[in-house]
Amino acid sequence: MPELPEVEVVRRGLERWVGGRTVAAVEVLHPRAIRRHLAGPADFGTQLTGQRLGAARRRGKYLWLPVGDGSRAVLAHLGMSGQLLVQPPDAPDEKHLRVRIRFADTEGTELRFVDQRTFGGLSLHDTVLGDPDGLPDVIAHIARDPLDPAFDDAAFHTALRGRRTTVKRALLDQSLISGVGNIYADEALWRTRLHYERPTAGLTRPRTAELLTHIREVMNEALAAGGTSFDSLYVNVNGQSGYFDRSLDAYGREDEPCRRCGTAIRRRPWMNRSSYFCPRCQRPPRAA
DNA sequence: CGTGGCCCCTGATTGC
């Protein structure tokens, strides 16, 4: 699954292989992949053709490429199964190829958006006026991610304390902190010895600081591992950073021993997905 | 307006 580190790997790939190139043609093979572009797939192609793309940016799991003078940007989200691939034009179409972007140069590659489950997509938006990052307006509500140097730890703690919710819900709330998904949430909570249902209102400042440290550590470790496992021709991996999977301590380890205390890791259904935790290291909050 | 539940989608896996 593309998590923040994989998305960052993709961003670097786009910066290297796509930045500065001019779009010659856009082919939309599945309209759902362009659904956020309200004017429709044809307009998406028309607006993009002839435009020069700038250096890729990222916030959380969102990626964008400035278009032309930077007043607009192509926004990309990989969803669950999305890939952005730089391919030679004669490479056979991927089974789930959704969008193809050809360039007006002789570099001999094209950009492909491939997405089995079509939870992801591409779209074109105006950028927030005066924003130094050229943030697309539709993601202005997305909080900075914990690897962003401008992420405000103190403000995050205050916001957490003000919410009447539980800690894992808060970690997945993109308006509080972005880039943390189900896997990283479970890993960071395990490292912090926090149960996923702990109310945010009870978190102390040092506890929040600890949690942020662990989120950053696990993401940086995954980024380092993900960075090693791909081919330079591809802009990203296929979503399975196989190498980091072996470093997981909680996620996907039901019935396996906790690496700290040996107690069997448990899995609980949670919000139509799963939460993995150590019942000994991560004690549930006292029932209200 | 904050909170929480539902649903979008396809393929691999599991169970009867």
Added chain:
DNA sequence: TGCAATCAGGGGCCAC
């Protein structure tokens, strides 16, 4: 062996 149910999960949307 075949088919249905389940699961994966980000995030927009909407009801309360």
